[in-house]
Amino acid sequence: MLWILLFLLFVAVFSFSRSFTGECAVGLLALTHEVSVTEIPGKGDSPVAAIHIVTDKKLDAGKTAKSRTATASAGKTLEEMFKNPVTANFPKTQTPVICYREGFPYWEDAGLTLFAPLRKYDGTLWNREKTEIKASTDGRRLYVLCRFYDKNPAQAVTSNSAGNAWRDDSIELFLMKDRKSDFYCQYIVSVSGSGCVLYDKNTRQPNRGERADIPKNFVSPRYSVNSFEGGFEIEMSIALSNIGIRELKPGASLLMQIVRNYRGQGYSNSVLLQLFPVYIYGDKRLRPSNHDRRAFQPAVVQQKK
Numbered sequence: 333m334l335w336i337l338l339f340l341l342f343v344a345v346f347s348f349s350r351s352f353t354g355e356c357a358v359g360l361l362a363l364t365h366e367v368s369v370t371e372i373p374g375k376g377d378s379p380v381a382a383i384h385i386v387t388d389k390k391l392d393a394g395k396t397a398k399s400r401t402a403t404a405s406a407g408k409t410l411e412e413m414f415k416n417p418v419t420a421n422f423p424k425t426q427t428p429v430i431c432y433r434e435g436f437p438y439w440e441d442a443g444l445t446l447f448a449p450l451r452k453y454d455g456t457l458w459n460r461e462k463t464e465i466k467a468s469t470d471g472r473r474l475y476v477l478c479r480f481y482d483k484n485p486a487q488a489v490t491s492n493s494a495g496n497a498w499r500d501d502s503i504e505l506f507l508m509k510d511r512k513s514d515f516y517c518q519y520i521v522s523v524s525g526s527g528c529v530l531y532d533k534n535t536r537q538p539n540r541g542e543r544a545d546i547p548k549n550f551v552s553p554r555y556s557v558n559s560f561e562g563g564f565e566i567e568m569s570i571a572l573s574n575i576g577i578r579e580l581k582p583g584a585s586l587l588m589q590i591v592r593n594y595r596g597q598g599y600s601n602s603v604l605l606q607l608f609p610v611y612i613y614g615d616k617r618l619r620p621s622n623h624d625r626r627a628f629q630p631a632v633v634q635q636k637k
Contacts, residue, residue, distance in 0.1 A: 417615035430474070
């Protein structure tokens, strides 16, 4: 009878703790490159944790038994593992400037300045196609203008529905008020003209969010897409109240990340470009994630001269 009771106790403890144990195990293995953890939107664009076994021999070549033992040496929580990220030693992105002005801007407005060029998620340059971005605000709304240069615009992926706009050639704009915020917003617009809005709660893991219902007082964005000879132009108008900002004045800032999904995501010729490369601002030991909040960096508002 005693053995039966001990067995039942073991089963109960394992059942209640297996989720946390598994989460820690995956985190440890991810840090040693034995598995990689990524976020892959599933049906309805809900995030799903996906674990991929890494089989690239090059990743194993530089590891030793000692380093594996040290990394997996016991008892570290996920928070402790994320405290000491390993980042790529590349120059950081120049702080973007948002022009303070009334009304919707136009591309030729002298008060608007170009954001820094987008780079691949690992921080290296990609010069095949240029991406130009400018932004302004009247204090209540954020206006974003993008030009996606494309030598073969007819080959841009434009076949997905609004819910899967990130699979198209598209822009993703992540906005968060500040480091104390418990949520962030994600705006996705495809060159086809379709788009969607996602509302994510911050989790204890800085490289992922948790999908949440959009609040009833959320103000829908306005956007338009036009083609020109050599590419696409995207315009976005976003209410800052959606991220808890009542008025954004000159000298103030907000946190952002901008992503260009060149040829969408999940295709053989896809390229992921970021304003703030996650390998520089996040952790290069983990697979790239657009949701890494450490890569949400300040954009500063300046009065138009």
